[in-house]
Amino acid sequence: MNKTNAIRILEAHKIEFDFAEYEVDENDLSGESVAEKIGASYEEVFKTLVAKGDKTGYCVFCIPVNYELDLKKAAKVSGNKSVELIKVKDLFPLTGYVRGGCSPIGMKKQYPTFIDETSQLFDRIFISAGVRGIQIHLNPNDLKNLLNAEFADLI
Template identity: 35%
Template structure:
């Protein structure tokens, strides 16, 4: 079990865990999940970690088929600008390896933003905390558990 799955179980959140064999040579972790699990790209979200000009780390959850709009994230977070966080900082703060960073059960609670497109979905898929492991849950539950705000942060 991962901290993400343990959190969902502890909070009695309806969820479904899906496994696939991760290919270390895959071009995109999210794209690989879409393909191997037969999911719609709009339902699979990637978890990214960004850094503000004051070095605050933020979590951004966007559809795998989209890119994170760093300016929109900065606007949503109320800061001047954002950049992608260094890999080691993201892994240290979340407790997960890149490619398996889950927005759930992170070591350190970071301000979190979910792309507004998620609100129209009955469920979405995010990493369950390990490459090759996804979890499906309601967007409202994800927001509640992470303290996330919904904002248009994709392009």
């Protein structure tokens, strides 16, 4: 396996993790599909969403794959009056990642990051390793500390 930036960063910080690989179906990049392929519940697999706030600029939200981001809650927790998800075409220039392979770890720039509070119900959660086909499995508190993120009610 080729190490991704996210994996290299976790190793450099000596954060305990493992990973799950899966076959990518370009016609179904849904998080639910990923969860099924790696044998995990939807609630423990987190997708990474990038939004732009009207006051603070770009922010990152990690939520379970079977939920939608509540934009009002996201705005409030990030210090904005409103936030809107960025367009898919803007994802790579901003983060260095593509849809279906966006990790909150190792983006081109570290944006304020918020992780849904339900992550704390699990000893470990899955997040993208930064490429389609690999999910990182790690402790949500380790992720929070690494990213200087906040747990919040986002769904």
